[in-house]
Amino acid sequence: MPLSQSESAGRTKANPVLNLLGTLVLIVGAVALFAPLIIQPLLPAGLAEPLVEHAKLLIGLGIALKVVASVVRAKKIVGAGYRLGKQQQAAEPNQRSEGDDIDWTPLKKGGSNFKTxxxxxxxxxxxxxxxxxxxxxxxxxxxxxxxxxxxxxxxxxxxxxxxxxxxxxxxxxxxxxxxxxxxxxxxxxxxxxxxxxxxxxxxxxxxxxxxxxxxxxxxxxxxxxxxxxxxxxxxxxxxxxxxxxxxxxxxxxxxxxxxxxxxxxxxxxxxxxxxxxxxxxxxxxxxxxxxx
Structure with a gap:
């Protein structure tokens, strides 16, 4: 059964790879910015210091990745809606015209309730x-x-x-x-x-x-x-x-x-x-x- 535009939108998710990567980068950047003491004991000094130093950049990168993932999703929704609209436009003339020029009143009044x-x-x-x-x-x-x-x-x-x-x-x-x-x-x-x-x-x-x-x-x-x-x-x-x-x-x-x-x-x-x-x-x- 074809999906409606709202159903297609509900089932079309953001790009999973970009969305996950953006979420991880955003979390790391936020932790490095607001709680650097948590990162420093867990990571080597050569890695922890750059993360803390460029925390704001990481947050921006994470936001950018999630925005890109959302844009990809939006394009899918628009594309799905466009295709659905085309299908409906192609189908509607047939639905409107098929049989509409025919008399649909019963030709033979009454009828039996069994197979004659x-x-x-x-x-x-x-x-x-x-x-x-x-x-x-x-x-x-x-x-x-x-x-x-x-x-x-x-x-x-x-x-x-x-x-x-x-x-x-x-x-x-x-x-x-x-x-x-x-x-x-x-x-x-x-x-x-x-x-x-x-x-x-x-x-x-x-x-x-x-x-x-x-x-x-x-x-x-x-x-x-x-x-x-x-x-x-x-x-x-x-x-x-x-x-x-x-x-x-x-x-x-x-x-x-x-x-x-x-x-x-x-x-x-x-x-x-x-x-x-x-x-x-x-x-x-x-x-x-x-x-x-």
């Missing part, structure tokens, strides 16, 4: 978004419960000879079956990135001709995709007993050169959807703009 889709690498150059096991089980639950409950009432009505009382529960069960089937059909629509055809599309057809792209839903040429957008949305749901529950839903959108966006995925598992967004970015060679 995941990315599958069909071939080295082809990616498909497919429904997750959790999504298929969720849809199957609607169909099984609806079909099971409806069938029980219909069978009971036939057995008791009171078919009319079984019609409404049977119709409700049928509604659940149809809802689950429609959800599964919608979730199972292909969302394909195919560089060999040069396009992305959402639809049920297996394409082999680039000209057929225009017949599909949300089709776009890969060359028109400039970035992958990953954002999050706060979702609040209310249960039957009135309890409110909040969670994050994350969506992956394609950002086109003309500013339009196309939704690819939207679910509640951040790690999974981030991994898939990065895989799409690598395949297309475009940046992933992540504000999740």
């Amino acid at each position: 889709h995941h990315l599958v690498q069909v071939s080295p150059s082809r990616l498909e978004v497919r429904p997750s096991i959790q999504m298929m089980l969720f849809c199957a639950l609607f169909m099984v419960l609806g079909g099971g409950v409806g069938s029980v009432f219909v069978v009971a009505g036939i057995r008791d000879g009171d078919l009319m009382n079984a019609v409404i529960p049977g119709l409700i069960g049928l509604v659940f079956v149809l809802a689950g089937a429609l959800m599964l059909k919608s979730a199972s629509k292909r969302r394909v990135f195919d560089p060999s055809l040069g396009g992305y599309w959402r639809g049920s057809a297996k394409l082999s001709d680039p000209r057929a792209l225009t017949t599909q839903t949300d089709w776009v040429r890969l060359q028109d995709i400039k970035a992958i957008q990953l954002l999050r949305e706060g979702v609040t749901s209310t249960s039957d007993n009135g309890r409110r529950r909040s969670y994050w839903s994350y969506e992956v959108n394609l950002v086109l050169t003309d500013g339009r966006r196309i939704n690819v995925m939207d679910h509640g598992k951040q790690a999974s959807i981030r991994h898939d967004a990065e895989a799409i970015g690598r395949l297309l060679g475009v940046p992933v703009l992540d504000r999740s």
Whole structure:
């Protein structure tokens, strides 16, 4: 992690050799000036006398060495601050411009709190978004419960000879079956990135001709995709007993050169959807703009 200017200053010390040497010379000069009787018994006369005689010079030399050490430190601080400023100046334009010209409001309102889709690498150059096991089980639950409950009432009505009382529960069960089937059909629509055809599309057809792209839903040429957008949305749901529950839903959108966006995925598992967004970015060679 890069240091801030204040952190760099705190960690940049004065030149240790000059600082230590200046401290020693300053101490010797001060002792020789103010307490010469301490030095004379400890040192030979040929050395003690010059030290006492030039004590003031030693003090000045010690101060000068420490000043030089401090100047060296100051230059390091200034240099570090200058380099940091340059780095920040180089980074800030990117931070300000990257993604700022893109709409960051959720493209698909709401969202689930579980993983509804995941990315599958069909071939080295082809990616498909497919429904997750959790999504298929969720849809199957609607169909099984609806079909099971409806069938029980219909069978009971036939057995008791009171078919009319079984019609409404049977119709409700049928509604659940149809809802689950429609959800599964919608979730199972292909969302394909195919560089060999040069396009992305959402639809049920297996394409082999680039000209057929225009017949599909949300089709776009890969060359028109400039970035992958990953954002999050706060979702609040209310249960039957009135309890409110909040969670994050994350969506992956394609950002086109003309500013339009196309939704690819939207679910509640951040790690999974981030991994898939990065895989799409690598395949297309475009940046992933992540504000999740």
